[in-house]
Amino acid sequence: xxxxxxxxxxxxxxxxxxxxxxxxxxxxxxxxxxxxxxxxxxxxxxxxxxxxxxxxxxxxxxxxxxxxxxxxxxxxxxxxxxxxxxxxxxxxxx
Numbered sequence: 001x002x003x004x005x006x007x008x009x010x011x012x013x014x015x016x017x018x019x020x021x022x023x024x025x026x027x028x029x030x031x032x033x034x035x036x037x038x039x040x041x042x043x044x045x046x047x048x049x050x051x052x053x054x055x056x057x058x059x060x061x062x063x064x065x066x067x068x069x070x071x072x073x074x075x076x077x078x079x080x081x082x083x084x085x086x087x088x089x090x091x092x093x094x
Contacts, residue, residue, distance in 0.1 A: 005076070006056040008034070012047065015040040022046040026053055031064060032071035039082045048089050052079075057092065 007026035015021040017040045024046045025038030039049060052058040062076040080088045 005059040005062050007053055010050045010053045012050050024049045024053070026076065028074040031073050033067070033073040036073050039085065041082055041085065045086055048094055049085055052089060052094055
């Protein structure tokens with residue numbers, strides 16, 4: 001089942017990856033597991049990714065899936081992996 005590409009909320013919080021890193025996580029509505037991970041990067045890039053998520057342009061494909069325990073979650077494909085996020089956002093003018 002397709003789901004909207006715009007999450008209900010986007011969280012930007014300090015990451016366990018180290019000082020100066022933040023994790024950007026999408027929180028989805030109408031599923032059992034609303035948050036299933038995020039992207040860890042420096043704060044300026046984290047804020048740009050969060051804005052792209054909120055604007056509905058970060059996730060290319062978002063579908064409701066079911067895990068082995070029967071809980072639903074959103075399986076969403078992002079534009080790119082974190083390594084290329086900066087250049088991808090620049091190409092989009094963001």
